[in-house]
Amino acid sequence: MGNALFYHLTRSAAEQLLPGLIGKARQAGWRVELRGIDPARMARLDDLLWQGDGFLPHGLAGGPHDAVQPVLLTAAADARGGVGADCLIALDGAAVDPAECAPAQRVCVVFDGNDPAALDRARGQWRSLTGAGIAAEYWSEAGGRWERKA
Template identity: 85%
Template structure:
């Protein structure tokens, strides 16, 4: 069972962290689902991932080759039509739902949230309680000190 890693953003936007998380997952040979809640935001991330430093092959869900995409950008909640089915790493963004059952087959689940947004913080806390309550091992990571550190 994959563990859930919570990334508490306080200094930088998700757009700076996502290429690192996706890149490390791809280096491990994992398929990635990047799950958001807003189609327009995912379209902007689609553009940003193509134009950033380094090549991160990916696609937006809804295309004819979704099952072949090494990184699939999706919109919706847990189990939403199986869009990211088969992903080894699920990266949830902007409060996108994560069902504890999705953690069992995954190598890793990453939950990225804006610690400067009280609603996002409350949502992440609820996700922590839901996942750990279901027996999913969880880690908390913070960039508060200027670099990413695992907190205990």
């Protein structure tokens, strides 16, 4: 059973964190699902990942090769429920069911700490996952670099 890592963004945007998270997951040999809630945002992230410094092979959900994509960008409406993903990265409050954590190596919840609604959603996700027995870690960048807080 994988653990859940919560990333509390306060100084940077998700766009700065995601390539590193995805890159580390790929180095571990994991298939990744990056799940958001807005298809337009996922399309922008698709562009960003192609234009970044490193090569992160990926695709947007809805194509003929979804099942074999090493990194699949999904929106809540087309999320595949973590099926086949070793690492699920939830962005912008995308739902994560505790049952998805069991087969995954890792679940990452990335949230904007400057948005009170995002904080409330992340707290709810923390309670839901830890209440189901999922080990969770809280990471903060408030001090200027990423530090594990809990």
